[in-house]
Amino acid sequence: MNIQEYKSLKSYNTFGIEAKARFFCEVNSLEDLSKALQLNEYKEKFILSGGSNILITNDINALVIHLNLKGIEVVKETDDDVIIKVMAGENWHKMVRWTLDQNYGGLENMSLIPGNTGTAPIQNIGAYGVELKDTMFSCEAIDKKTQELKTFTNEDCQFGYRDSFFKNEGKGKYVITSVNFKLSKKNHVLRTTYGAIETELKNRNILQPTIQHISDAVIAIRQSKLPDPAELGNSGSFFKNPIVSKSEFLKFSKNHPDAPYYKLEDDTFKIPAGWLIESCGFKGKRFGDAGIHEKQALVLVNFGNASGDEIKDLAHQIMAEVEKRFQINIYPEVNIIG
Numbered sequence: 001m002n003i004q005e006y007k008s009l010k011s012y013n014t015f016g017i018e019a020k021a022r023f024f025c026e027v028n029s030l031e032d033l034s035k036a037l038q039l040n041e042y043k044e045k046f047i048l049s050g051g052s053n054i055l056i057t058n059d060i061n062a063l064v065i066h067l068n069l070k071g072i073e074v075v076k077e078t079d080d081d082v083i084i085k086v087m088a089g090e091n092w093h094k095m096v097r098w099t100l101d102q103n104y105g106g107l108e109n110m111s112l113i114p115g116n117t118g119t120a121p122i123q124n125i126g127a128y129g130v131e132l133k134d135t136m137f138s139c140e141a142i143d144k145k146t147q148e149l150k151t152f153t154n155e156d157c158q159f160g161y162r163d164s165f166f167k168n169e170g171k172g173k174y175v176i177t178s179v180n181f182k183l184s185k186k187n188h189v190l191r192t193t194y195g196a197i198e199t200e201l202k203n204r205n206i207l208q209p210t211i212q213h214i215s216d217a218v219i220a221i222r223q224s225k226l227p228d229p230a231e232l233g234n235s236g237s238f239f240k241n242p243i244v245s246k247s248e249f250l251k252f253s254k255n256h257p258d259a260p261y262y263k264l265e266d267d268t269f270k271i272p273a274g275w276l277i278e279s280c281g282f283k284g285k286r287f288g289d290a291g292i293h294e295k296q297a298l299v300l301v302n303f304g305n306a307s308g309d310e311i312k313d314l315a316h317q318i319m320a321e322v323e324k325r326f327q328i329n330i331y332p333e334v335n336i337i338g
Helices: 030-037 092-101 115-124 197-205 210-224 247-254 273-279 308-326
Strands: 004-008 019-029 043-046 053-055 060-067 070-075 081-087 136-143 149-153 174-184 290-291 300-301 333-338
Touching: 019 030, 030 053, 030 060, 030 136, 030 174, 053 197, 053 308, 092 115, 092 210, 115 136, 115 174, 273 308, 290 308, 300 308, 308 333
Parallel strands: 019 060, 043 060, 053 333
Antiparallel strands: 004 019, 070 081, 081 174, 136 149, 136 174, 290 300
């Protein structure tokens, strides 16, 4: 196993933050991963996957293990549905496109989400009315201490809004190695009512959409609003949309009757964080090389040489201003490291 020292992580995080790993190795198999976790001479270990949901604010004084497990396979199927196993190092969007090529339905609304598949259950990623929990059948994860491989059912993962067991009781204890999805082979359930999907389909004169049409619409919408990390450093949506109680919402709505919102099944209300941030005047603003994207206020960007601390400080400034103006707290969706 090749252990490198003082490895630059700039190309391993989508913010493009310059930081170094004290030690670094790449694992390409479960055997490699198990061996790396057993390297007792490196007391601290840090698992790095696609680097799409992290903000690194310091050098990482640990053995950084880059997860590069690859492979997609069908493990079970019937006439109606299929279960596929996707290894953790597979790029999420490429995997979604692969499912569409097979005419497997369920992931199309989550097209073009950055990152790798293994980190998706941690965050319970979601977009346009669909979350990972809607299709994830199970996942496998290795215990960092014992190297035992354990299967977690959908229920075991305790999914919530951008939340899971792996962000709470299981935080730092497991490395997800593969994810199993249960997808439809026919009679696909099409979800077109969230966001601008229906408008985009109408603009394309598509009256009877397929799962491929929905994916194409989602991609077009995302590309019109979100910057490509290869061109402008970012981690997608930096903040979670706040969810408030009915009483909090009524108070908020009385003061801001034009604000958009989504009523949830448990009689709570989701308020778009992007609207809150834009209303505070942050959209398109630049503070040195750290800033807010001109087309989407949820996205913080690195214009070139921003440090992780500069982006973190900007995030805290935004959070404080939103709380001051609206009495609503917003929190990062991105994991801040250091």
